[in-house]
Amino acid sequence: MMIIMNMVKVLFTTFLIVGLLFSSGVFSVLLYAKMTGKDFFTEAQPIAAVLAEGAAPAPPVSEAKPDPVKPKPASAMLDAPLVRQLPELPAGCEIVSLTMLLNYYGVDKDKMELYREMIKDPTPIRWEKGAIAFWGNPNTGYVGDATGKSRGFGIYHGALLPTLKEYVPTAIDMTGMEFDAIERQIAEGLPVVLWTTINFQETQRWVEWDTPIGPIKTTFMEHAVLLVGYDEENVYVNDPYSGKKSLKLNKEQFLGTWNALGKQALSYTNE
Numbered sequence: 001m002m003i004i005m006n007m008v009k010v011l012f013t014t015f016l017i018v019g020l021l022f023s024s025g026v027f028s029v030l031l032y033a034k035m036t037g038k039d040f041f042t043e044a045q046p047i048a049a050v051l052a053e054g055a056a057p058a059p060p061v062s063e064a065k066p067d068p069v070k071p072k073p074a075s076a077m078l079d080a081p082l083v084r085q086l087p088e089l090p091a092g093c094e095i096v097s098l099t100m101l102l103n104y105y106g107v108d109k110d111k112m113e114l115y116r117e118m119i120k121d122p123t124p125i126r127w128e129k130g131a132i133a134f135w136g137n138p139n140t141g142y143v144g145d146a147t148g149k150s151r152g153f154g155i156y157h158g159a160l161l162p163t164l165k166e167y168v169p170t171a172i173d174m175t176g177m178e179f180d181a182i183e184r185q186i187a188e189g190l191p192v193v194l195w196t197t198i199n200f201q202e203t204q205r206w207v208e209w210d211t212p213i214g215p216i217k218t219t220f221m222e223h224a225v226l227l228v229g230y231d232e233e234n235v236y237v238n239d240p241y242s243g244k245k246s247l248k249l250n251k252e253q254f255l256g257t258w259n260a261l262g263k264q265a266l267s268y269t270n271e
Contacts, residue, residue: 072180076187077229077236077246080104083111085240091144091152094160094224096240097193098266101226104191105268107167117166118142119159123212125151137211138218154222157195157264164266174265179255183230185267191226195264196257198223198241200249203260222261 081103085096089111095118099111121136121143136143141159144152157175164171174182174192185192197203203221228246229236235254236246258264 072184073187075229075231076183078104078186078189078191080191080226080228080238082238082243082245083240084243085111086243088112089115089146090148091154092146093240094155094193094195095142095146095163097224097226097238098160098164100238100240101191101193101267102164102167105168109167114163115146118155118163121159121211132207132209134210137213137216139216140211140213153218153220154224156262157266160193161266164268168268170269170271172267172269174267176263177265179258182227182265182267186227186230188270190267190270191228192265192267193224194227194237194258195222195224195261196254197221197261200254200257202256 080100083096083100083103085092089096092111092115095115096111099109099114102109102114119141121138121141123134123136123143125132125144126134135153138154138156139158142153142155144150144154146152157173161171161173174185182192182194197219198221203219205221206217206219208215208217223241225237225239227235227237230251233251234248235251236248238245239247
């Protein structure tokens with residue numbers, strides 16, 4: 001009997017210790033939750049669910065790499081129509097060059113129609129001591145009379161651009177860009193109106209006069225052509241003055257005149 005009683009005491013003591021340990025563990029968890037505001041069981045459940053589903057972490061997002069610059073062909077040539085400025089427009093090289101570009105684009109307009117539509121600066125010329133003291137500004141519109149009935153001069157890119165935009169919504173002014181961008185236009189099948197000199201040589205014959213918007217320095221050697229081709233050593237232009245199509249010119253020499261006239265250029269995009 002004593003043996004049975006001792007065994008009961010031992011079992012009771014064992015269960016009591018186990019119960020106290022379990023209660024202590026639960027109390028610790030509840031105390032942690034009270035102090036941190038986090039539920040141990042509910043916090044752990046989503047992680048367990050994810051692992052149970054065998055989900056893998058999302059792979060890192062790769063950064064998009066820019067497209068490499070498309071290589072430029074060593075040469076390119078366009079078959080743009082030739083339009084002569086003579087005899088009707090002896091001082092109208094810019095609008096005639098633009099006529100060639102528009103005809104290539106598909107606009108059915110002749111040089112005289114476009115000349116009438118072109119923006120003009122009607123400021124009359126004033127002479128002092130044998131030199132021009134006051135006249136129009138080619139950045140505002142065509143200065144003078146391109147027909148030769150009176151003295152004519154020319155027009156610059158900014159004032160000619162609206163006429164191009166009237167017929168080509170994607171017209172662009174490329175003035176100031178590097179010549180590599182101009183050549184890429186040709187490679188894409190897009191001709192470019194460029195400003196140069198009448199003999200394609202750099203000139204020292206500069207003149208200056210005052211205008212309604214301030215003085216301007218320019219040259220009566222100023223000329224415009226349609227660029228239609230290039231290779232490593234040369235450029236090819238449709239020259240409205242000489243009436244020559246795809247006229248070959250030394251590239252280095254031509255660039256000297258183009259730079260001197262302010263890197264003026266007009267074209268369009270295919271967009």
